[in-house]
Amino acid sequence: YRDLVLTSPALPICANLSVSVVLQNTGQRDGEEVVQLYLRWEQSSVPVPRWQLVAFQRVALPAGQETKLSFQVVAEQRAVWARDWHLEPGTFTLFAGGQQPGQQTRVPSEVLSAQFTVTGTARPLHGC
Numbered sequence: 001y002r003d004l005v006l007t008s009p010a011l012p013i014c015a016n017l018s019v020s021v022v023l024q025n026t027g028q029r030d031g032e033e034v035v036q037l038y039l040r041w042e043q044s045s046v047p048v049p050r051w052q053l054v055a056f057q058r059v060a061l062p063a064g065q066e067t068k069l070s071f072q073v074v075a076e077q078r079a080v081w082a083r084d085w086h087l088e089p090g091t092f093t094l095f096a097g098g099q100q101p102g103q104q105t106r107v108p109s110e111v112l113s114a115q116f117t118v119t120g121t122a123r124p125l126h127g128c
Contacts, residue, residue: 001035003068004096004112013087013120014128017073021096021112023059024066032060033098037071039078040101042091042115045122046082051101054094075128078118085125089118 007018025031037055041048055071078092079085095101097111 001097001110001112004094004114006094006114006116008116010117010119013089013118013123014075015118016075017094017116019055019071019073019094019096020068021071022066022068023061025061025063028063030060030062032058034058035069036095036097036099037073038095038101039073040093040095041078041080042093044080044090045088046080048080051095052077076125079125086122087118087125087128088122089120091115091117 001021001023003022005020011017019037023033023035035057036053038051039054040051054073054077057069059067061067075087079087093113093115095111095113099111101111
Protein backbone atom coordinates (compact mmCIF):
# COMPACT_ATOMS: atom_id res chain seq x y z
CA TYR A 1 0.00 0.00 0.00
CA ARG A 2 1.19 3.50 -0.78
CA ASP A 3 0.07 6.94 -1.84
CA LEU A 4 -3.10 7.33 0.23
CA VAL A 5 -4.64 10.53 -1.15
CA LEU A 6 -7.73 12.39 0.11
CA THR A 7 -9.49 14.93 -2.13
CA SER A 8 -9.06 17.61 0.48
CA PRO A 9 -7.75 17.91 4.03
CA ALA A 10 -10.86 19.99 4.90
CA LEU A 11 -14.46 19.26 3.88
CA PRO A 12 -17.72 21.13 4.36
CA ILE A 13 -20.03 19.27 6.74
CA CYS A 14 -22.24 17.74 4.02
CA ALA A 15 -19.48 16.89 1.52
CA ASN A 16 -18.35 13.45 0.43
CA LEU A 17 -14.69 12.44 0.54
CA SER A 18 -12.91 10.92 -2.46
CA VAL A 19 -9.99 8.65 -1.61
CA SER A 20 -7.37 6.85 -3.67
CA VAL A 21 -4.64 4.40 -2.75
CA VAL A 22 -2.09 2.42 -4.73
CA LEU A 23 -1.85 -1.32 -4.17
CA GLN A 24 1.20 -3.22 -5.45
CA ASN A 25 1.78 -6.96 -5.57
CA THR A 26 5.48 -7.24 -4.71
CA GLY A 27 5.35 -11.04 -4.75
CA GLN A 28 6.20 -13.52 -7.47
CA ARG A 29 2.69 -14.98 -7.66
CA ASP A 30 -0.65 -13.58 -8.69
CA GLY A 31 -2.73 -12.68 -5.69
CA GLU A 32 -5.90 -11.20 -4.30
CA GLU A 33 -6.30 -8.59 -1.59
CA VAL A 34 -9.34 -7.14 0.15
CA VAL A 35 -8.59 -3.43 0.45
CA GLN A 36 -10.39 -2.00 3.50
CA LEU A 37 -11.09 1.61 4.50
CA TYR A 38 -11.85 2.45 8.13
CA LEU A 39 -12.94 5.75 9.62
CA ARG A 40 -12.17 7.00 13.13
CA TRP A 41 -13.78 9.98 14.83
CA GLU A 42 -11.14 11.83 16.83
CA GLN A 43 -13.75 13.54 19.02
CA SER A 44 -17.47 12.97 18.97
CA SER A 45 -20.28 14.27 21.14
CA VAL A 46 -21.59 10.71 21.60
CA PRO A 47 -19.92 7.29 21.91
CA VAL A 48 -18.84 5.89 18.53
CA PRO A 49 -16.94 2.77 17.45
CA ARG A 50 -13.15 2.83 17.71
CA TRP A 51 -13.19 2.67 13.92
CA GLN A 52 -15.82 1.85 11.35
CA LEU A 53 -15.49 0.00 8.05
CA VAL A 54 -16.65 2.43 5.36
CA ALA A 55 -15.50 0.75 2.13
CA PHE A 56 -13.83 -2.39 0.83
CA GLN A 57 -12.94 -3.91 -2.51
CA ARG A 58 -11.53 -7.32 -3.49
CA VAL A 59 -8.71 -6.88 -6.01
CA ALA A 60 -7.01 -9.55 -8.12
CA LEU A 61 -3.49 -8.39 -8.89
CA PRO A 62 -0.92 -10.20 -11.05
CA ALA A 63 2.60 -10.66 -9.67
CA GLY A 64 4.69 -7.49 -9.89
CA GLN A 65 1.75 -5.28 -10.90
CA GLU A 66 0.12 -2.33 -9.19
CA THR A 67 -3.23 -0.60 -9.41
CA LYS A 68 -4.71 2.64 -8.17
CA LEU A 69 -8.05 2.22 -6.41
CA SER A 70 -10.63 4.94 -5.86
CA PHE A 71 -13.28 5.06 -3.15
CA GLN A 72 -16.03 7.45 -2.09
CA VAL A 73 -16.76 7.97 1.62
CA VAL A 74 -20.17 9.62 1.72
CA ALA A 75 -21.24 12.08 4.40
CA GLU A 76 -23.79 9.60 5.81
CA GLN A 77 -20.91 7.36 6.89
CA ARG A 78 -19.71 10.09 9.27
CA ALA A 79 -23.14 10.49 10.89
CA VAL A 80 -23.57 9.81 14.61
CA TRP A 81 -26.73 8.83 16.48
CA ALA A 82 -28.04 11.14 19.20
CA ARG A 83 -31.86 10.77 19.08
CA ASP A 84 -31.48 11.11 15.30
CA TRP A 85 -28.67 10.89 12.76
CA HIS A 86 -26.58 14.03 12.53
CA LEU A 87 -23.25 15.20 11.19
CA GLU A 88 -20.64 16.90 13.35
CA PRO A 89 -17.59 18.97 12.51
CA GLY A 90 -14.23 17.73 13.71
CA THR A 91 -11.13 15.76 12.88
CA PHE A 92 -11.29 12.28 11.41
CA THR A 93 -8.67 9.67 10.53
CA LEU A 94 -9.06 7.42 7.51
CA PHE A 95 -7.17 4.10 7.38
CA ALA A 96 -6.51 2.05 4.24
CA GLY A 97 -5.03 -1.44 4.21
CA GLY A 98 -5.66 -5.15 4.11
CA GLN A 99 -6.77 -5.33 7.75
CA GLN A 100 -8.13 -3.33 10.66
CA PRO A 101 -5.83 -0.69 12.13
CA GLY A 102 -3.65 -2.08 14.90
CA GLN A 103 -4.42 -5.72 14.12
CA GLN A 104 -1.54 -8.10 14.86
CA THR A 105 -0.57 -10.37 11.96
CA ARG A 106 1.97 -13.11 11.38
CA VAL A 107 3.15 -11.53 8.15
CA PRO A 108 4.04 -7.89 7.52
CA SER A 109 1.09 -5.75 6.51
CA GLU A 110 0.73 -2.04 6.03
CA VAL A 111 -2.16 0.16 7.07
CA LEU A 112 -1.87 3.74 5.87
CA SER A 113 -3.63 6.66 7.53
CA ALA A 114 -4.51 10.25 6.75
CA GLN A 115 -6.44 12.87 8.70
CA PHE A 116 -9.06 15.28 7.43
CA THR A 117 -11.21 17.94 9.05
CA VAL A 118 -14.93 18.53 8.62
CA THR A 119 -15.92 22.18 8.94
CA GLY A 120 -19.23 23.85 9.57
CA THR A 121 -21.89 23.50 12.26
CA ALA A 122 -23.48 20.27 13.42
CA ARG A 123 -26.72 19.50 11.62
CA PRO A 124 -29.25 16.71 11.14
CA LEU A 125 -28.27 14.33 8.35
CA HIS A 126 -31.54 15.02 6.53
CA GLY A 127 -30.52 18.70 6.40
CA CYS A 128 -27.80 18.07 3.81
